[in-house]
Amino acid sequence: MERMKKRDHKGEGGKATPSVLRVERRKQAFSVFGGAVEQAGDHESALALAQLLTPDPGLARALTHGFHSYAGRMHPFTARTAIARFSQPGQDVLDPFCGSGTVLVEAMAAGRKAAGSDASPLAVIIAQVRSTTLGPEGRARLVESARQIAEEAAERARKRQRPDIPQWAAREKDRFFPHVALELYGLRALIGETKEDDVGRALRAGLSSILVKFMRGSEEAEARRIGRGVPSHFFASRAEELARGLEALERRTPEGTLPPRIRVADARDLSPLAAAGFDLILSSPPYAGTYDYAEHHDVRFLWLGLPRANLDRVQVGARDEGLGSAAQRWLHDRRRWLSEMARVARRGAAVILQVGDGVVAGAPEDAAQAVEDEARRLGLVPVARVSQARPPHDYRLRQIFEGRPRREHIVLLRKES
Ligand SMILES: C[S@@+](CC[C@H](N)C(=O)[O-])C[C@H]1O[C@@H](n2cnc3c(N)ncnc32)[C@H](O)[C@@H]1O
Structure with missing residues (x-):
């Protein structure tokens, strides 16, 4: 954020440009998350993104959202509001880190053609169960x-x-x-x-x-x-x-809406998906060095007899041992999944990512800045973002972030048209 502010003073701010987003700090009341929200970039879009951070708590267990807990679940309100604001009925919506399927359920309920994948076979089962009406x-x-x-x-x-x-x-x-x-x-x-x-x-x-x-x-x-x-x-x-x-x-769900297509897949290689097939990509990728989804769900893999070796091998962001190699891998992986998103997005499509500051090589990383820098190189233009402080609960993260705010962000990118 400091870096963006300095550039503003050099006269690049004022409105969103592909290379710089202007940051505003606004105090707003939030029913669930709480705290001030920083907005950056195109004013209208940032206002729309800020709405995604004001969840209606009544939706937390709406539809099938309360069926299965899931670490890092997107708030259903965030998914619903983003889909309504950034896509049209009948359009194609993708979540390549679909987890328990929140985005897919909301996309289906809004009459979108939804597709999703996750490297975890457990996530895919939960998402399928939550969206197969029977x-x-x-x-x-x-x-x-x-x-x-x-x-x-x-x-x-x-x-x-x-x-x-x-x-x-x-x-x-x-x-x-x-x-x-x-x-x-x-x-x-x-x-x-x-x-x-x-x-x-x-x-x-x-x-x-x-x-x-x-x-x-x-x-x-x-x-x-x-x-x-x-x-x-x-x-x-x-x-x-x-x-x-x-x-x-x-x-x-509007009549005639197809159920979401959901499969096990590595977001770094979405190759069966054709290029330029999606109007909206809405996703919450893992945070750097924060959750190990294979370990976290170990008991479920075991009891359901699901293999976890592949997830262990391909999941991104699971570990940060403070080693250069893990950091290199994280950066390389992020470039790969962002580049896949850029490939499958249609021209002008919105790519909306909920990302959180994580740990790279033992140090805090500003996730929004890092995603925007990388995305720009891949033809995804940063339009706006909102950020909100989320102090870590976990002792290890508190030590690492000591003295620095840890934030979650919603970043809006547009595929170049
Ligand atoms: C933050 S969670 C997504 C939660 C989801 N939005 C929800 O509402 O349940 C991130 C997901 O990324 C998945 N994941 C990790 N590495 C992956 C990879 N290489 N390819 C695809 N999915 C991956 C994890 O299994 C996890 O389900």
Whole structure:
């Protein structure tokens, strides 16, 4: 930011130019995130971006958004408002770091042709489940199967019947209290007997959605309130919540809208996608050296029997050991995924990225500045940005950012026309 201000004084500011964005600091009230927002670049666009940071808390669990927690999830309001403001019905919207699918659900509900991918097979399953509406019969089958499975699993747990313990489960005693683990194995075994169709996939994702809640260290576990039958009951109510969300999504989605195309893919190589196919790219890529999505979801990969080796290999930004090689890789990776976005964006398309300051080679990085500098070289012109302070919760990040603000940004780029 300092660097941008200095350039302004040299007379380059005043309005957005491809090379420099002017920064304004405005105090605004925010219902969820809170804090002042810095705006930079084209005034109108920056105002529109600032709206994305004023979420309506009522939307947090709207449609299927409350079904499965996910680290780094975009606020549904941010996705909804950006799609409405920066694309038209029927246009093509892409999220190549789709995570749990927030952008895809909102794009579908707004009648856009949505496509998304993620390097994590878990993310892809969650996103698919959240956007496959199943129809009235499928939803009824989901709720009924979950109810029957939950009843059976709870009954077995209350009778202290021991399910078969899978071989991989040896280390799970560290994660769960024994009676909780036994009940969850029971649930898992019964879910495993169901067909692997859309409903079966939703049941599997339902199991994934409840695991963390019942781990040692969670509020429930610490309060020792996990009675026998509680996890099963919770599983059944998750399925009901999902069915309600899917029904709301079906009602909201304009007739004739195709479901999102979602697949496992590395955002650094979107090669099956043709060039110039998207009118809006809306995404929240990982932050540098902040989250390891493979490690973070380890328990879910294990319980769902999903392979995580590929995600471990290709995920970007997972680690920063303060080593030059990790930093080089981060920079190289960012150039690759930005260049793929530039390739698949249509002329004049908006590319909107929610990015957060991260850690590169052991030091804080201004993520917005770095993205804009790189994007410009790839034919994506920086138009505007908004930034807001987000002090880190984590001790390591607090040490690294000591004395410097850590911010999240929403950056608007335009593909050159
Ligand atoms: C901040 S999260 C996205 C969250 C998403 N917007 C949501 O609302 O759930 C970043 C995602 O990037 C994914 N990711 C990391 N490296 C990737 C890569 N090389 N290609 C594609 N996805 C990747 C992670 O698995 C994670 O799901």
